[in-house]
Amino acid sequence: MSTYPELYIDEDGIFHEYHYDKIISKTCAIYVADQRNKLSSIKRPLLVEFQNLEGYATETRDMSLEFILQKVNSLAYYVDLDTTEGQRSKEVIDSFFSIVNWPIPVEVFSNKTEALLWLKQYSNM
Numbered sequence: 001m002s003t004y005p006e007l008y009i010d011e012d013g014i015f016h017e018y019h020y021d022k023i024i025s026k027t028c029a030i031y032v033a034d035q036r037n038k039l040s041s042i043k044r045p046l047l048v049e050f051q052n053l054e055g056y057a058t059e060t061r062d063m064s065l066e067f068i069l070q071k072v073n074s075l076a077y078y079v080d081l082d083t084t085e086g087q088r089s090k091e092v093i094d095s096f097f098s099i100v101n102w103p104i105p106v107e108v109f110s111n112k113t114e115a116l117l118w119l120k121q122y123s124n125m
Contacts, residue, residue, distance in 0.1 A: 004028065007035045013123040014116065015039070015046040015072065022054040029060045033067035043073040045119035049112075050079060053089035056096060065102065074105045074122035081110040 003020040005028065010016060015036060021028060046068070056064070068075065077093050080086035093108055105122065109115035 004031050007032065007039065009039050009044065012116070012120055013044055014119050015044050016049075017046060018049045018051075019053065020051050022052050024053070024056045024060050024064075026057055026059045026063065029063050029067055033070065036067075036071040040071060043071055045074045045122040046072040046076070047112075047115055047119055048075065048077050050077070050089045052085040053079075053092045055092055064096075069104065072104065074119055075102070076106075076115040076119050077108045078112045078115045079108065079110060086110070 005017050005019040005021075007015065007017050017032060019028075077090075079089040079093070081090060090108060097106065107115070107118060109118070
């Protein structure tokens with residue numbers, strides 16, 4: 001059974017997205033895009049956290065760029081590199097970015113505070 005991610009906007013205007021599933025499905029990507037549209041009418045920075053990412057469904061990879069660019073002006077991933085799951089999540093993220101060329105700033109962080117500080121520079125754009 002799939003668990004939809006948690007999404008919210010913090011006081012700095014940053015989208016937060018916390019994923020539980022190991023595979024990001026097309027249904028999940030559509031849900032997330034819909035939730036971002038409901039939460040904001042403007043583009044905002046996005047922090048994505050994964051509990052244990054193992055991959056993306058092929059159609060999700062193809063849709064993600066379009067969906068993200070609709071509401072996101074910068075993207076930070078936070079993964080705990082001290083865990084095996086975090087290392088695996090980073091490998092999936094890195095492989096995704098080797099396939100897709102992103103026209104917005106994107107970084108992967110192993111420290112959530114650093115990720116948020118980096119995103120804050122894009123919160124008033």
